[in-house]
Amino acid sequence: MATAHYADQAWHGAVTVAENVAVARDTYRVRFACPEIARRVTPGQFVMLRLAQCNDPLLGRPLAVYDVTPDEAGRPYFVDVVYLVVGKMTRLLTEFFAGSRLEVWGPLGNGFPPTPAEHLVMVAGGIGQTPFLSLAREYLGQRTYGDPPRQVPRAHRVTLCYGAKNAEYLAGVEDFRKAGVTIQLSTDDGSLGHHGLVTELIEPVVERSAWPCRIVCCGPEPMLQATAAVAERLGLPCLVSLESPMACGLGVCFSCVKKIRDREGNWDYRRTCVEGPVFRAEDVEF
Numbered sequence: 001m002a003t004a005h006y007a008d009q010a011w012h013g014a015v016t017v018a019e020n021v022a023v024a025r026d027t028y029r030v031r032f033a034c035p036e037i038a039r040r041v042t043p044g045q046f047v048m049l050r051l052a053q054c055n056d057p058l059l060g061r062p063l064a065v066y067d068v069t070p071d072e073a074g075r076p077y078f079v080d081v082v083y084l085v086v087g088k089m090t091r092l093l094t095e096f097f098a099g100s101r102l103e104v105w106g107p108l109g110n111g112f113p114p115t116p117a118e119h120l121v122m123v124a125g126g127i128g129q130t131p132f133l134s135l136a137r138e139y140l141g142q143r144t145y146g147d148p149p150r151q152v153p154r155a156h157r158v159t160l161c162y163g164a165k166n167a168e169y170l171a172g173v174e175d176f177r178k179a180g181v182t183i184q185l186s187t188d189d190g191s192l193g194h195h196g197l198v199t200e201l202i203e204p205v206v207e208r209s210a211w212p213c214r215i216v217c218c219g220p221e222p223m224l225q226a227t228a229a230v231a232e233r234l235g236l237p238c239l240v241s242l243e244s245p246m247a248c249g250l251g252v253c254f255s256c257v258k259k260i261r262d263r264e265g266n267w268d269y270r271r272t273c274v275e276g277p278v279f280r281a282e283d284v285e286f
């Protein structure tokens with residue numbers, strides 16, 4: 001698999017924050033000006049983000065590109081990232097208001113391939129919905145991404161199955177609704193949608209579907225594993241996007257490796273940053 005090109009083509013530089021707003025509990029959307037990344041990114045790719053002039057934390061953090069916002073002339077200009085506050089960097093990031101500087105490199109990773117899908121079923125857990133807004137817009141024919149813009153055959157339907165701890169943590173549901181995505185929600189405490197696991201939503205969606213389904217999934221590993229098992233039982237193709245912690249994002253440090261099986265059933269370590277983060281579910285050794 002050719003991998004080097006993802007990192008080789010990454011842009012690296014300082015960017016200016018345009019806005020940084022709360023979108024759900026402990027969850028923010030930061031928008032920064034970066035036409036170099038906005039023009040080239042495709043759904044499922046990510047950026048490494050580092051707080052400029054800050055040595056603690058020293059390392060950047062991987063964050064999926066949520067979407068691209070155009071300038072007044074309609075050209076891809078801003079990059080949007082949605083992040084959940086879990087630790088040092090994400091906590092400090094909430095204080096980077098408009099005008100602050102960030103260090104960024106990307107776009108990185110393989111992202112989702114433009115495989116035709118009649119009904120795309122996106123399964124997200126926790127903050128795992130972030131790679132899916134741009135993917136949905138692409139499959140619904142609203143936007144193109146990449147340079148040159150890649151063409152994706154239009155899907156009949158795109159469904160988001162999205163689960164979180166409770167209703168306060170569900171972020172960006174309105175963005176998906178506005179994009180024309182069919183939404184199925186679940187919460188662990190039953191405060192909104194199905195009371196239970198997001199993976200329990202998949203089978204009814206597939207059973208009721210008038211079209212063949214393809215599944216894409218992002219979230220915590222136990223959820224990815226459960227989704228992979230459902231997909232296997234239903235005989236459906238499934239891609240998972242891994243959220244392995246990583247240090248460089250460029251394929252150098254090997255801190256993000258994951259056991260991935262080859263076609264003969266043997267496994268080897270693959271780097272989530274340059275050989276992923278998107279893998280075929282059946283290839284991942286959970």
Ligand SMILES: Cc1cc2nc3c(=O)[nH]c(=O)nc-3n(C[C@H](O)[C@H](O)[C@H](O)COP(=O)(O)OP(=O)(O)OC[C@H]3O[C@@H](n4cnc5c(N)ncnc54)[C@H](O)[C@@H]3O)c2cc1C
Pocket residue numbers: 046057061062063064065081082083084085086087088089090091109127130131242243244245246272277
């Ligand atoms: C390709 C990719 C895309 C991602 N996209 C997003 C996104 O769009 N939005 C978002 O909020 N997060 C995303 N993440 C996860 C994000 O990178 C981490 O939450 C972030 O690095 C935490 O940094 P921190 O300094 O705030 O926390 P730290 O201080 O580094 O860690 C705080 C706590 O979180 C745990 N932790 C750190 N990273 C992870 C992780 N990846 N998974 C599980 N636990 C972790 C640590 O073990 C620790 O307990 C993505 C990860 C990857 C690999």
